[in-house]
Amino acid sequence: MKINFKLNEKNISVDAPPMKRLLDVLREDLGLTGSKEGCGEGECGACSIMLDKQLVNSCLVPIAQCEGASILTIEGLGTEENLHPIQQAFLECGGAQCGICTPGMVMASFDLLKKNSNPTVSQIQTGLAGNLCRCTGYVKIIDSVTKAAETFK
Amino acid sequence: MRGLTPDYEMKTPKNIKEALQILSTNSGEWQLFAGGTDLMVSYEAGKLTHKKFLNINALHELKGFVVNDQEILIGGGCTFTQIKNHPIIQQEFPLLVNSAEATGAIAIQNRATIGGNIANMSPAADTPPVLIAYNADLILLSSKGYRIVNYTQFHKGYKRADLRADEIIMAIKIHRHQGISHSYYRKVGTRAAQSISKVCLAGVACVFRGQNIEWIQIGLGSVAPIPMQAIQTEHFLNEKDLTHENIQQARNILMDEIHPIDDIRSEAKYRKTVAGNLLTEFLESLKK
Ligand SMILES: Cc1cc2nc3c(=O)[nH]c(=O)nc-3n(C[C@@H](O)[C@@H](O)[C@H](O)COP(=O)(O)OP(=O)(O)OC[C@H]3O[C@@H](n4cnc5c(N)ncnc54)[C@H](O)[C@@H]3O)c2cc1C
Ligand code: FES
Ligand code: FES
Numbered sequence: 001m002k003i004n005f006k007l008n009e010k011n012i013s014v015d016a017p018p019m020k021r022l023l024d025v026l027r028e029d030l031g032l033t034g035s036k037e038g039c040g041e042g043e044c045g046a047c048s049i050m051l052d053k054q055l056v057n058s059c060l061v062p063i064a065q066c067e068g069a070s071i072l073t074i075e076g077l078g079t080e081e082n083l084h085p086i087q088q089a090f091l092e093c094g095g096a097q098c099g100i101c102t103p104g105m106v107m108a109s110f111d112l113l114k115k116n117s118n119p120t121v122s123q124i125q126t127g128l129a130g131n132l133c134r135c136t137g138y139v140k141i142i143d144s145v146t147k148a149a150e151t152f153k
Numbered sequence: 154m155r156g157l158t159p160d161y162e163m164k165t166p167k168n169i170k171e172a173l174q175i176l177s178t179n180s181g182e183w184q185l186f187a188g189g190t191d192l193m194v195s196y197e198a199g200k201l202t203h204k205k206f207l208n209i210n211a212l213h214e215l216k217g218f219v220v221n222d223q224e225i226l227i228g229g230g231c232t233f234t235q236i237k238n239h240p241i242i243q244q245e246f247p248l249l250v251n252s253a254e255a256t257g258a259i260a261i262q263n264r265a266t267i268g269g270n271i272a273n274m275s276p277a278a279d280t281p282p283v284l285i286a287y288n289a290d291l292i293l294l295s296s297k298g299y300r301i302v303n304y305t306q307f308h309k310g311y312k313r314a315d316l317r318a319d320e321i322i323m324a325i326k327i328h329r330h331q332g333i334s335h336s337y338y339r340k341v342g343t344r345a346a347q348s349i350s351k352v353c354l355a356g357v358a359c360v361f362r363g364q365n366i367e368w369i370q371i372g373l374g375s376v377a378p379i380p381m382q383a384i385q386t387e388h389f390l391n392e393k394d395l396t397h398e399n400i401q402q403a404r405n406i407l408m409d410e411i412h413p414i415d416d417i418r419s420e421a422k423y424r425k426t427v428a429g430n431l432l433t434e435f436l437e438s439l440k441k
Contacts, residue, residue, distance in 0.1 A: 018163035019196070019206070041194045042261055054234070054263040060193040061264075062186075064163040065210055111259070130258025 005069045008076025018064035023047045025063045026073060034074035034103045038132065045131030048104035049073045055111040057130075074103035077110060085151040086110055086144075095144030097135035104131050109145045117152045119145070163206045169214040169294070169321070172207060176319040177296035183207050185321065187230055188264035190257070191273045215268065215323065218242075224329055226292070229268030229322035233280075234259070236267060245329060246287060248355050251338035252280040255353075268322040271304075274312045274379070276414065279340055281308075281380030282355035285372025286336070287327045294323040301326070308379035311414070332367075333357045337435040340374075341427050351375060352424050354431040360439045366390050371435075376411035376428050385410045386432070400436045404429045 004013045007030070014029050026032045026049075038044035040059050047058040050072040078084030086109050089095070096102040105128060112119060112127030119127065124145045133141060163186065166172040175183060184203035186192055187210050195201050209215060215230030220241050227236065233253035236242055242249050256262055256270070256279050270280050271291070281304075289304045293316065304325075308314050316322070340353040353374035359367040369390045371383040386407040393399045408429045413421040 017159040017161065019161035020158050021193070024158075040197045042190060042257070045258070045260060048260055055260045056264055057260045059197070060189055062163060062189060062193070062206075062208075064165065065189070065208060067165065108259070127259065130260045 001064065003063055003067050005066045005071060007071050008073060014063070016063050019062045021059055022049070022051075022061040022063055022066055022071075023058040026058060032073055032075050036100050036103060038100065038104075043130075043132070044101070045104040045108060045128075046101055048107040048131065050107065050111065055108055072107075074106060077106065084110075086113070086148040089148035089151070090141075090144040093144040093147055094140045095136065101131060101133040101135075105133065105141055109148060112145070113149055113152050118149055121146075161201075161204055161206070163208050165208040165211065169212050169323075172209055172212065172321065173294065173296040173319075175207060176321070179318050181318050183318075185209050185272070187266040187269040188232065190261055190265040191269060191275075209321065210266075215321070219324075222329070224326050226324040226326050227267060228324055229271075230266050231268075233262040233265050233267065233270075237262070241329075246283075246327065248283040248286060248336050248338045248357070249280070252283045252340075252353075252355070255279045255340045255342075267325060271307075271322055271325075272314075272316065274308065274314055276311070276377060276379050276381075277353075277375045278380065279353055279374060282353050282372030282374045283338065284325065284327075285380060285382045286355040286357045286370050288331070288370060290326040291322055292324040292326060293317075293320045295320045299323065305382045311378035331357070332359045334360050335439050337438055339431050339434070341431070352427040352431065354428060354435065356432075356435045358439055360395070363395070363440045365394050366392065366439065368392075371432070373411060373428060376413050376424055378412070378414050381411065383407055383410055383432075390436075395436060395440050400433060403436060404432055407432050 001018050002013055002015055014025055016025050023035055026035050035049055035058055036046040038046035042057045042060050048055055049058045052069050078087045086106050108128050108131050124142050183205050186206035186208050215228045217228050218239055219226040225241055233256045237250045237253035256265055270278050284304045291302045291304055293300050302315050336357045338355045341351050356371040358369040361367055369387050371387055373381045386403050389406050390403050408425045411428055413424040
């Protein structure tokens with residue numbers, strides 16, 4: 001089945017079975033391996049992306065539901081040469097260790113800061129509640145988001 | 154393990170009419186697919202029961218809210234994010250905001266629909282107790298027309314309900330002027346976000362001078378094979394004073410009335426105690 005959508009500002013078309021998960025299309029068909037698979041069942045947030053300006057878990061989205069959609073992944077947010085301010089903040093505050101959760105954390109932070117440019121710690125916790133990290137203990141992640149918020153203001 | 158991806162079909166109807174047409178000849182081979190937050194988890198676990206899915210997620214007929222003087226209609230395809238952000242719901246139906254916020258984290262709330270939450274028929278879902286408390290009606294649509302089912306009569310047994318394979322949950326209807334003076338919602342789970350409820354209680358009441366209960370309606374999750382209305386407890390409490398003895402007796406009636414499905418005895422007993430505690434907390438709050 002042919003599916004047309006916008007990915008990181010570019011119009012693209014993929015040929016995939018309708019129930020193929022968006023996460024697998026991104027990683028396998030399109031070579032965008034920034035989005036990670038942690039759990040495959042909506043619990044960990046490692047696969048978080050923006051679908052039509054809303055944060056979603058790409059492991060729970062069948063590709064057929066992306067027809068005509070606009071998708072933003074971590075690759076569209078920043079590049080190695082030109083980091084997004086949130087990525088820069090994670091780098092500076094030690095918000096990433098092994099890095100598996102980081103793309104999802106950055107996307108969830110992006111979604112949060114878009115809606116609320118000056119979040120409290122508790123609002124950051126709610127915004128990132130769907131994202132699990134096994135390394136950092138979260139304190140440095142919260143610091144990173146607080147720091148990123150300063151550049152958003 | 155997930156089945157082979159190419160084995161599954163998904164069709165996106167142009168409008169609700171086309172969806173109903175496909176369903177009218179449905180002898181069970183097509184399954185509705187909305188936000189996919191339940192179905193994709195089953196898919197991953199290799200537990201899907203169907204191979205053909207009808208994608209109703211983009212049908213705008215299922216998406217909006219209709220508000221008139223008497224009632225609010227919530228489209229079956231509305232997500233919990235849309236529900237918790239709706240101004241009338243925020244003002245008049247705060248328990249729906251509470252349950253929407255308790256449903257997974259933000260990325261789940263952005264996809265999970267209220268129609269899917271109901272149709273999934275989980276006894277542990279967080280919004281059904283609220284729909285019981287608010288005495289909601291379901292508007293069910295098929296190619297033959299629509300029918301209205303009171304939500305307290307919808308569930309018939311574990312994963313069984315008054316819903317045919319050719320029907321879509323079109324909307325949820327709630328009356329706006331019920332004369333509610335107090336409302337209460339609490340979900341007891343393990344992890345704050347994403348946790349399956351251990352026990353959830355939603356209640357509304359009309360209380361006269363912090364003393365006498367004129368009427369009360371209570372819904373519970375995870376205490377029976379279906380989302381459950383505490384009918385005997387309500388019956389006892391209607392037109393009663395909020396005395397210590399009455400609260401105590403209501404708690405005993407509730408703990409007798411509910412039937413947690415858990416086989417492990419201590420687990421069932423624990424759920425009963427938690428439900429009793431939540432009821433006591435709710436009833437105490439009515440004095441204020
Ligand atoms: C990580 C995670 C955490 C969660 N946490 C919670 C929680 O805390 N509390 C809670 O209550 N739930 C929770 N859920 C489940 C919740 O997301 C679902 O129950 C959701 O509301 C189902 O809606 P959906 O649109 O995603 O349904 P789908 O998965 O698309 O469908 C579910 C079922 O409903 C049927 N269906 C869908 N729409 C309709 C309709 N309009 N008419 C008739 N039938 C229909 C489908 O055929 C299917 O049988 C969680 C899920 C995940 C993955
Ligand atoms: S991989 Fe999608 S939420 Fe864990
Ligand atoms: S940095 Fe390793 S899981 Fe978060």
